[in-house]
Amino acid sequence: MDAVSAGAMQKGDVLVTISEPxxxxxxxxxxxxQGLYGRRIEAVCKELLDDLHIVKGHxxxxxxxxxxxxxxxxxxxxxxxxxxxx
Amino acid sequence: xxxWLYTPANxxxxxxxxxxxxxxxxxxxxxxxxxxxxxxxARFLLEEMLPFIADDRQRQGILCRLAVRINGLDxxxxxxxxSACLHAGVQLVRVPKVESxxxxxRISAYLDQLEAELKLPQGTTKxxxxxxxxxxxxxxxxIASASARIVAFSFGAEDYCAALGxxxxxxxxxxxxxxxxxxxxxxxxxxxxxxxxxxxLDDQAGLIEDAKxxxxxxxxxxxxxxxxxxKAINEVFSFSAQEVEEAQRIVEAVKLTSSGxxxxxxxxxxxxxxxxxxxxxxxxxx
Numbered sequence: 001m002d003a004v005s006a007g008a009m010q011k012g013d014v015l016v017t018i019s020e021p022x023x024x025x026x027x028x029x030x031x032x033x034q035g036l037y038g039r040r041i042e043a044v045c046k047e048l049l050d051d052l053h054i055v056k057g058h059x060x061x062x063x064x065x066x067x068x069x070x071x072x073x074x075x076x077x078x079x080x081x082x083x084x085x086x
Numbered sequence: 087x088x089x090w091l092y093t094p095a096n097x098x099x100x101x102x103x104x105x106x107x108x109x110x111x112x113x114x115x116x117x118x119x120x121x122x123x124x125x126x127x128a129r130f131l132l133e134e135m136l137p138f139i140a141d142d143r144q145r146q147g148i149l150c151r152l153a154v155r156i157n158g159l160d161x162x163x164x165x166x167x168x169s170a171c172l173h174a175g176v177q178l179v180r181v182p183k184v185e186s187x188x189x190x191x192r193i194s195a196y197l198d199q200l201e202a203e204l205k206l207p208q209g210t211t212k213x214x215x216x217x218x219x220x221x222x223x224x225x226x227x228x229i230a231s232a233s234a235r236i237v238a239f240s241f242g243a244e245d246y247c248a249a250l251g252x253x254x255x256x257x258x259x260x261x262x263x264x265x266x267x268x269x270x271x272x273x274x275x276x277x278x279x280x281x282x283x284x285x286x287l288d289d290q291a292g293l294i295e296d297a298k299x300x301x302x303x304x305x306x307x308x309x310x311x312x313x314x315x316x317k318a319i320n321e322v323f324s325f326s327a328q329e330v331e332e333a334q335r336i337v338e339a340v341k342l343t344s345s346g347x348x349x350x351x352x353x354x355x356x357x358x359x360x361x362x363x364x365x366x367x368x369x370x371x372x
Contacts, residue, residue, distance in 0.1 A: 006127050012099030070098045073134035077127050 004081040007066075007074035014041075014066040016078045020058040025049065031063035044068045048075055057082070087111050087151065088307040088323035089316050090240075090280060094119040095154065096128040101135055105143055107313035108320065111151040113180055116167050117158070125163050129170035136174035153214060155180040159189055165196060168211075172200045177211055180240060184215040185222045190232035197235065209235060214280070218242030220249055223264040226271035239272045240309060241265060241300075243282035255286065258296070262303060269304030281308040290318060297322040325366050333366035 003019035091109040156167035272279035281300035
């Protein structure tokens with residue numbers, strides 16, 4: 001599987017794309033509020049991935065000022081769409 | 087409950103704001119407004135967002151009930167939908183196209199299983215059954231009797247009209263029968279009955295006329311598809327100042343007499359009238 005996505009590029013939402021499932025885990029965050037919340041968004045992603053014991057894959061997170069719960073939902077959905085094969 | 091606002095369950099900004107428009111309830115929709123390839127996204131979103139939304143409303147003091155419309159039993163999605171609902175803490179689900187007691191038993195059995203798995207008290211999750219077909223209308227009484235989980239009926243006029251080959255706007259007479267039957271069956275079991283949505287967003291006069299008709303046939307509220315419809319619906323399904331005043335007069339008059347029947351401003355007041363007056367003062371339209 002190449003890449004899977006979940007979410008949308010709409011205000012209040014976030015688009016999560018997972019690629020390179022065999023590679024070491026990386027998290028790339030881009031946000032309209034990068035300066036204020038970029039590190040926070042990355043921490044939310046990292047916490048969830050750690051909880052799910054996911055250590056592989058490239059996670060691109062394009063944020064449009066989403067709440068933490070939305071980020072978690074989109075990330076969980078993308079992982080499920082990847083079949084958890086990470 | 088006078089008004090239920092439908093909101094697609096895959097749009098975070100709309101979900102978070104859905105409670106601020108003044109509807110008595112919000113129905114997050116997993117059915118018609120969610121494309122088949124987005125059902126999974128919506129379920130994850132519900133699971134993560136609903137606890138957040140519930141906390142947010144509590145903080146802001148917004149009194150608005152939450153329900154989720156799942157996909158119908160004729161789809162491959164309804165079980166996953168129910169599972170997501172219960173994981174999200176949802177206690178009220180709206181089930182489309184319920185047509186028989188067997189349908190209710192099937193949903194109830196799966197809810198029993200989920201509640202046991204999640205260690206929730208049995209029967210916690212309640213059902214609003216959406217009756218949308220002639221068969222469902224005919225079986226309304228039996229559907230109402232099928233499970234203690236059923237707390238309300240909701241009427242789906244669009245599908246009902248389609249089954250009869252009618253256009254919704256030209257079917258007001260044809261809708262009297264199913265509405266009466268649904269409202270009566272609901273009342274027989276102490277359930278609430280909510281009328282169908284009015285899909286013509288630019289026709290406010292039609293909305294009000296439609297709502298008044300359904301209230302006169304025994305419905306206590308209506309589903310809406312746009313915030314602009316809420317104010318009118320809440321007004322139609324509320325008691326007027328004159329009704330409240332009349333109810334107060336009746337209740338006061340009854341306190342002053344030991345007779346079972348009395349006259350109040352030229353009207354005979356007996357037990358059913360007193361019952362009506364008490365319901366008005368309790369704010370119950372059904």
